[in-house]
Amino acid sequence: MNTSMNTTLAEKAATPTFSIAMEERKVAAASSAKAIAEKLDFWYGTNQALKNINLRIAENHVTALIGPSGCGKSTFLRCFNRMHDLQADTKYSGSIMLHPENINLVAKEVDPIEVRMRIGMVFQKPNPFPKTVFENVAYGLRLRGFSGRTELAERVEKALRAAAIWDEVKDRMNESALALSGGQMQRVCIARALATEPEILLFDEPTSALDPIATAKIEELITELRQRVTVLIVTHNMQQAARVSDFTAFMYLGELVEVDATAKIFTNPSKKATEDYITGRYG
Amino acid sequence: MSTTATTRTAAMGEGVFSSLRYRKHRDRVIELILLAAALVAVFTTLAIVFILVYESAAFFEHVSIKDFLTDTQWTPLFDDAHYGIMPLVSGTLTVTFVALLVAIPLGTIIAVYLSEFATYRMRETVKPILELLGAVPTVVYGYFALLMVTPFLQKLIPDLPGFNMLSAGLVIGLMIVPYVASVSEDAMRAVPRYMREGSYAMGATRLQTAMRVVVPGALSGIAAAYILGISRAIGETMVVAIAAGMQPTLTFNPTEPAATITAYIVQVSLGDLPHDSIGYQSIFAAGLVLMLMTLVFNLIGFFLTRRFREAY
Numbered sequence: 152m153n154t155s156m157n158t159t160l161a162e163k164a165a166t167p168t169f170s171i172a173m174e175e176r177k178v179a180a181a182s183s184a185k186a187i188a189e190k191l192d193f194w195y196g197t198n199q200a201l202k203n204i205n206l207r208i209a210e211n212h213v214t215a216l217i218g219p220s221g222c223g224k225s226t227f228l229r230c231f232n233r234m235h236d237l238q239a240d241t242k243y244s245g246s247i248m249l250h251p252e253n254i255n256l257v258a259k260e261v262d263p264i265e266v267r268m269r270i271g272m273v274f275q276k277p278n279p280f281p282k283t284v285f286e287n288v289a290y291g292l293r294l295r296g297f298s299g300r301t302e303l304a305e306r307v308e309k310a311l312r313a314a315a316i317w318d319e320v321k322d323r324m325n326e327s328a329l330a331l332s333g334g335q336m337q338r339v340c341i342a343r344a345l346a347t348e349p350e351i352l353l354f355d356e357p358t359s360a361l362d363p364i365a366t367a368k369i370e371e372l373i374t375e376l377r378q379r380v381t382v383l384i385v386t387h388n389m390q391q392a393a394r395v396s397d398f399t400a401f402m403y404l405g406e407l408v409e410v411d412a413t414a415k416i417f418t419n420p421s422k423k424a425t426e427d428y429i430t431g432r433y434g
Numbered sequence: 435m436s437t438t439a440t441t442r443t444a445a446m447g448e449g450v451f452s453s454l455r456y457r458k459h460r461d462r463v464i465e466l467i468l469l470a471a472a473l474v475a476v477f478t479t480l481a482i483v484f485i486l487v488y489e490s491a492a493f494f495e496h497v498s499i500k501d502f503l504t505d506t507q508w509t510p511l512f513d514d515a516h517y518g519i520m521p522l523v524s525g526t527l528t529v530t531f532v533a534l535l536v537a538i539p540l541g542t543i544i545a546v547y548l549s550e551f552a553t554y555r556m557r558e559t560v561k562p563i564l565e566l567l568g569a570v571p572t573v574v575y576g577y578f579a580l581l582m583v584t585p586f587l588q589k590l591i592p593d594l595p596g597f598n599m600l601s602a603g604l605v606i607g608l609m610i611v612p613y614v615a616s617v618s619e620d621a622m623r624a625v626p627r628y629m630r631e632g633s634y635a636m637g638a639t640r641l642q643t644a645m646r647v648v649v650p651g652a653l654s655g656i657a658a659a660y661i662l663g664i665s666r667a668i669g670e671t672m673v674v675a676i677a678a679g680m681q682p683t684l685t686f687n688p689t690e691p692a693a694t695i696t697a698y699i700v701q702v703s704l705g706d707l708p709h710d711s712i713g714y715q716s717i718f719a720a721g722l723v724l725m726l727m728t729l730v731f732n733l734i735g736f737f738l739t740r741r742f743r744e745a746y
Contacts, residue, residue, distance in 0.1 A: 232635060239553070268637035278632040281651045290646070291636040343636065 334365025532603025541614025576676030597679030621655020661735030
């Protein structure tokens with residue numbers, strides 16, 4: 152199933168022009184897919200928030216989700232780690248296949264905790280726990296049963312370095328993470344997510360609560376992160392999507408309107424709605 | 435400032451801004467009423483402290499502080515009078531300890547359940563019922579301890595006396611569970627949702643999220659709940675007066691009968707001692723000790739709360 156799908160995608164992607172086919176939106180010519188959403192619907196109660204989403208997430212690339220408020224981009228993002236399961240009366244249908252094992256992330260029989268063990272998330276508001284910097288980053292490791300002091304310390308340092316925050320906090324490891332600045336907190340949260348080596352890292356408007364300098368640091372970090380992890384980012388800021396992402400998907404009213412290479416979306420979108428949005432005509 | 439004053443004077447002459455002056459007066463009156471209401475509480479506290487200290491001073495003219503603190507008997511009403519407060523303190527602390535042994539674990543578990551596990555409907559049903567438990571008159575709890583809990587305990591501990599601190603302590607513990615649970619639950623629910631989501635997103639279960647993120651995050655509020663519980667247990671009167679016996683005994687063994695400070699105060703107040711007798715004054719000395727004990731626990735609570743306060 153997996154291999155056959157990859158082959159078809161590779162074949163279609165081999166054609167030079169980016170035709171935005173209805174069923175399969177192929178975006179990455181060179182890279183393999185890390186996850187593929189197919190016919191994904193989602194309901195809050197009786198309110199359908201996502202309608203027939205088909206999207207291929209390219210491995211080790213950054214995919215941005217853009218669109219006006221209420222278009223369902225955060226809702227879509229939160230399907231990947233089953234955050235909706237925390238709320239009563241929510242329903243998924245369709246699939247998000249995680250490759251290479253071909254696990255349907257939104258299937259009822261798949262344990263959301265297992266899903267979250269493999270897919271990390273960084274939130275809009277920096278949300279470190281009321282613990283020390285060290286314990287924040289070690290949190291996921293401890294949940295996964297790590298307890299050796301040296302091994303924990305090594306992994307925490309590695310994660311903090313990867314999140315470009317090590318130099319700023321290496322002498323403050325035993326201070327409360329809540330004492331850091333907003334930008335530092337957000338990078339500690341990124342380190343916390345990276346420490347457990349997730350396969351996909353979800354960013355839900357990670358810089359909307361930060362100042363421009365902190366934002367620039369996080370953006371630079373995200374572009375570096377793609378070497379080790381597949382990134383999916385929701386952003387309100389189109390410049391940010393243009394700066395950090397390889398692929399951009401435009402969503403509107405719960406539907407995926409268009410997805411393509413970021414450069415193409417921002418210079419020559421195929422759909423009128425996309426063009427209207429990126430030129431600021433609505434949203 | 436001076437500009438405003440000039441404008442106002444000029445305007446008042448014309449009668450245009452007279453409503454402003456009226457409003458300012460009205461605001462001032464309301465402010466004074468509110469201040470007076472707040473001061474009632476302050477003055478009451480000061481008056482209580484004054485009476486306690488004043489009457490205790492008369493008491494300590496007859497009894498040295500050394501005897502008060504070191505004598506091991508408290509028999510102010512006997513011919514051979516002794517004035518050692520320690521038997522009453524030991525009784526108070528023992529009952530309080532037994533009560534907390536029940537209230538803190540049970541209250542915390544209930545709070546964690548209500549805040550992190552219960553559905554909305556469950557929480558909205560259970561919490562009012564729980565709070566109703568706190569509205570039952572304490573005299574009812576007293577007879578519950580004496581007539582239900584003690585006979586039951588006597589089946590487990592055959593030589594348990596009919597009056598004992600264990601039964602009184604257990605029932606006081608049950609009595610303050612609603613306070614501990616309710617205040618702790620409020621503190622846990624005040625932990626922001628995004629903090630919980632951060633934990634769930636790392637792959638934590640509900641229990642892990644509750645114990646590793648929510649409880650530490652709500653620690654200052656939970657500490658406040660415990661202190662409230664301790665203060666209630668120390669000050670509880672009816673249950674101990676009914677179920678724990680009335681003889682002051684220097685013991686920390688909960689299976690023995692003993693009097694607490696509050697039980698002693700009730701006992702003497704109900705009698706017909708002349709107002710200037712030393713026995714009468716002794717209840718103020720005992721009351722002063724009770725107040726100081728509560729004060730100490732509140733201070734500890736205050737510092738704990740500050741120590742663990744988290745600004746999200």
